[in-house]
Amino acid sequence: MTDLHDIRYVRVGTERLDESVEFATRILGLELVARDSHAAYLRGDDRDHNVCYVKGEGSGHAVGFEMKSSSLLDRVATELQNAGIAVHHGRAEECEQRRVRDMIRFTDPSGNRIELVARPDASGTRYFPSRDAGITSFSHVGMRTTDAATDEAFWTQRLGARVSDWIGDAALLRIDGVHHKIALFPSPVPGVQHINFQVAEVDDIMSSWYFLREQGVRIAFGPGRHATSGARFLYFYGPDGMIYEYSCGVRIFTPEEDRDHVPRQFPREPRSYCMWGSKPDIAEFKAPSACEAPQPQFANVG
Numbered sequence: 001m002t003d004l005h006d007i008r009y010v011r012v013g014t015e016r017l018d019e020s021v022e023f024a025t026r027i028l029g030l031e032l033v034a035r036d037s038h039a040a041y042l043r044g045d046d047r048d049h050n051v052c053y054v055k056g057e058g059s060g061h062a063v064g065f066e067m068k069s070s071s072l073l074d075r076v077a078t079e080l081q082n083a084g085i086a087v088h089h090g091r092a093e094e095c096e097q098r099r100v101r102d103m104i105r106f107t108d109p110s111g112n113r114i115e116l117v118a119r120p121d122a123s124g125t126r127y128f129p130s131r132d133a134g135i136t137s138f139s140h141v142g143m144r145t146t147d148a149a150t151d152e153a154f155w156t157q158r159l160g161a162r163v164s165d166w167i168g169d170a171a172l173l174r175i176d177g178v179h180h181k182i183a184l185f186p187s188p189v190p191g192v193q194h195i196n197f198q199v200a201e202v203d204d205i206m207s208s209w210y211f212l213r214e215q216g217v218r219i220a221f222g223p224g225r226h227a228t229s230g231a232r233f234l235y236f237y238g239p240d241g242m243i244y245e246y247s248c249g250v251r252i253f254t255p256e257e258d259r260d261h262v263p264r265q266f267p268r269e270p271r272s273y274c275m276w277g278s279k280p281d282i283a284e285f286k287a288p289s290a291c292e293a294p295q296p297q298f299a300n301v302g
């Protein structure tokens, strides 16, 4: 079983590259690191990049995780292949596009594209955005799952993630001390459901809430507080229906808590989602009867 070192990047296919970059820099608060006619690289912390918008919706979504070494990456590739999972080894051009030395990719049972990388480019410069949203790091993704139990087993048994909590069938999974770096939300289609950035404090969340509303950005959920991780949060929509989340104060497990934690089962009801009473405008977070399928063009093509 593998040890994912950290979440590293998310790749988002879009027909609206310029609009995505404009939103990410002027509204979200990311720094544009590099851009060509095909892709744009942005970041919300000191790493090389955390988000890559790739021209063409058909590129779908992919989430990249870092492994500690190339030999560990090779070992995982062999383990996955022995388990009957089709693993693609990244060609030189694909590694270059991801700014890494080595990579493999495969899909989870729902069809979400997962990439594991080794030796990603380090950056020698500080994160310096054009809008100060208080972002401190890229932290987690919410992914859609068409079969929650099977995907959860894949992530825990094949990739070494641990369940921190469940809300209904949705699992919040950790790979280090942070309460979750991956969340699996039941949905009729796969794909990245939301992209989270940690911000320094609740003041950042509240001032962004005023700023986003003034800018006409559609708020998706919050301001609120999650019962699960204890984080204060704000979700909002960007281009292509992608949802972004700012949050602060996520629970961090001590090594002892990480070892001893028993996942808690929260019922699928509004108070589990938000302790303050905010109501989500997000298909996957609504009551089952109100759950609509998200736009199918965001489904990952695998």
Ligand SMILES: CC(C)C(=O)/C=C/C(C(=O)O)=C(/O)C(=O)O
Residues within 6 Å of the ligand: 142, 167, 170, 172, 183, 196, 226, 227, 228, 229, 230, 231, 245, 247, 250, 272, 273, 274, 285
């Ligand atoms: C609204 C969803 C179901 C929820 O409660 C998510 C919880 C958390 C958290 O505990 O911090 C998230 O960040 C999330 O994955 O969105």
Ligand SMILES: [Fe+2]
Residues within 6 Å of the ligand: 140, 142, 183, 194, 196, 245
């Ligand atoms: Fe989240």
